[in-house]
Amino acid sequence: MRITEENNKIILEGISDFEPKHVFDCGQCFRWLREEDGSYTGVVQSKVINVKKENNLIILDNTNKEDFENIWFDYFDLGRDYKEIKDKLKVMDEHLDKATEFGDGIRILQQDGWEMLVSFIISANNRIPMIQRAINNLSERYGKYIGEYKGKKYYAFPTPQDLKNVSVEDIRACQTGFRDKYIKGVVDYVNENNEDILSYRKLNTDECVKALVKFNGVGPKVADCIALFGMQKYDTFPVDVWVKRVMEEFYVEDNLSLPKIRKFALEKFGDLSGFAQQYLFYYARELGIGR
DNA sequence: ATGCAGGCGCGCA
């Protein structure tokens, strides 16, 4: 991979397994929006960045080499060999062979644990556009103003401190629905215990998931998503309706309970469970498998 | 219109 910096852009040459559509539409993130030119603009850690793929180059706009080294390299998980992961999954069976081929440019972003905690609480029994809207409202009203990019104003995701004195009603007003009290709960917990959610990264996967499900509004599926996308725990397997459908289609009998589907997957995919989940999820949702 | 969407907490066996 060759890295070039020029007028507020970072250009990555010779980078493999990075397809913006696959990365941003595979269900892991909510703050990346597609622009008319097919590029994606996202808000990460008080930065606004635009990602475009052009002639096999990945172009990161509105950034610099320092941020690339400090933030983007890890955020886009560029230190990981996804080809090796796909090769290991491909040989497991024909379904993974197709799914990894279909979503061959997927990468699992290393996102922030706190943001994932709140975001996936909002995701429960909800639809993507509404999840995005609620997160956007919370950020606009309570997050730090970052600046303008291409004529639009951007705001960072609110910290626990930002949300400290925000009432349940105020949260509800951001269109979170019945999840308002759950969000208030985690905000209060973190502020009162002076606890950093990021410290959960130090726990092993089981302990991490256990620590997360203690929050109201965080069940098994949401905890797995937070662990996978926000705590970099790759031996998890979040089972949502789409994953349930694709698993029933390919691997397990119908009306097997969700924990049993999860257990089956962890035993089959092992340390690569989280990656397998992403390829299968994207494959199932884009093709409407089992719907 | 009524069911339902990228689940969860609760009450009840």
Added chain:
DNA sequence: TGCGCGCCTGCA
């Protein structure tokens, strides 16, 4: 332990 039910909200 395991199940059924209601839930914000908006859209087909």
